[in-house]
Amino acid sequence: MHSTEDELDFYDALDLIDSSVQALGDKTLQAIARDLVETIRRNVTIDWTVKESVKANLRRLVKHLLRKYGYPPDKQEKAMVTVLQQAELLC
Incomplete structure (x- = not known):
């Protein structure tokens, strides 16, 4: 896997211990992390963590991306929360 450290952090945030998530396969999970x-x-904007409209847009985009790749529906909410926490660390 040729990726950045940021991609690895998001890859790790995708609940990899869950078998339904593992079923997506490494290539798909890597693509999700990259996207x-x-x-x-x-x-993101400079003050995105305090602007609810920006956070809401990011939640929408992350949910759309997870659905696009067939991420298990029952795991999407947890993944979205974890991804946004990771985004706060990244930015």
Whole structure:
């Protein structure tokens, strides 16, 4: 896997111990992590953590991305929360 440290952090945030998530396979999970990093970087602003409208937009984008890749529906909410926590650390 050729990736950045940021991608690895998001990859680790995807609940990899769950078998339904593991079923997506490494290539798909890597693609999700890569797209998450790109999406977060494109959509954050300096004060995004205090602006509810920006946070709401990021939640929407992350949910859309997880659905796009077939991430298990019952795991999406937890993943979205974890991803946004990771985004706060990244930014």
